[in-house]
Amino acid sequence: LEAEETCIKVEFDPTDSLWDVYEKVSSAIAVNKEAETQNDTDSIAQLFTHCPSFLAKFAVFVLKSLDAFGLMPKAVNEFSPFHSTLYITDMGSTGLGSVFHHLYNFGTCTLFCCLGRKGRRLKVNEEGKVQYGRTLNLRFTVDERVVDGYYYAVTIRELMRLFKHPESLLEKPD
Numbered sequence: 001l002e003a004e005e006t007c008i009k010v011e012f013d014p015t016d017s018l019w020d021v022y023e024k025v026s027s028a029i030a031v032n033k034e035a036e037t038q039n040d041t042d043s044i045a046q047l048f049t050h051c052p053s054f055l056a057k058f059a060v061f062v063l064k065s066l067d068a069f070g071l072m073p074k075a076v077n078e079f080s081p082f083h084s085t086l087y088i089t090d091m092g093s094t095g096l097g098s099v100f101h102h103l104y105n106f107g108t109c110t111l112f113c114c115l116g117r118k119g120r121r122l123k124v125n126e127e128g129k130v131q132y133g134r135t136l137n138l139r140f141t142v143d144e145r146v147v148d149g150y151y152y153a154v155t156i157r158e159l160m161r162l163f164k165h166p167e168s169l170l171e172k173p174d
Contacts, residue, residue, distance in 0.1 A: 007041045007081045008032055018169035040079035064106055082107025092117035098139040110143035 010028045012021060032039055048056050066072045077083040087109050091098055098116030103109070116137035123133040142152055162169060 006032060006039065007045075008039065009041060009079065009081055009084060015172050017172045018166065020172075041081055044079060067106055080107060082109050084109045086111045086113060088113045088115065090115045092136070098137045100139050100141050103141055103143050110146040112141040114139045114141075 008025075008028045010024050012024065016024070048059070051059070063072070063076065072080075072083070081087060082104050084107070087101075089101060089112070092115050095117055098114040101112040101114050103112060116139070119135045119137070120132045121135045122130055125131050125133075140156070144152075147155070
């Protein structure tokens with residue numbers, strides 16, 4: 001509860017393996033923890049909290065207008081957590097389960113993933129024996145305005161396959 005909250009934005013390449021993703025995320029976390037100053041996302045958020053209400057509302061209005069017309073400056077896109085493919089939040093670290101997070105009518109983030117607390121549950125293993133297995137509850141919120149139901153179902157089915165057989169992620173994709 002005493003820890004600082006932060007938001008880290010990491011960029012990945014289509015050819016990144018699971019190890020590449022792990023290295024990039026771990027490196028970003030380490031750099032953020034060692035930094036003596038806040039990252040750009042945190043600095044801008046803090047700036048908005050110190051602005052008078054009317055000024056913050058006007059700035060948000062301008063940014064939303066620019067975003068609606070596709071004119072958002074690249075510098076804003078680079079630090080904005082709302083301009084991403086996926087946003088992951090960890091509620092498990094607070095001791096809570098996963099929640100369905102709302103989406104924003106700002107930016108390009110159409111997929112929200114919330115991690116819940118870790119747990120254990122009885123399951124049947126490959127030999128047919130019942131044993132405890134480790135669990136992590138995930139909740140996804142998807143913007144249906146961007147993804148139709150069929151594409152979403154196929155994507156989630158593939159994601160579930162990858163969770164069951166993550167070894168395929170160790171190799172770089174073609």
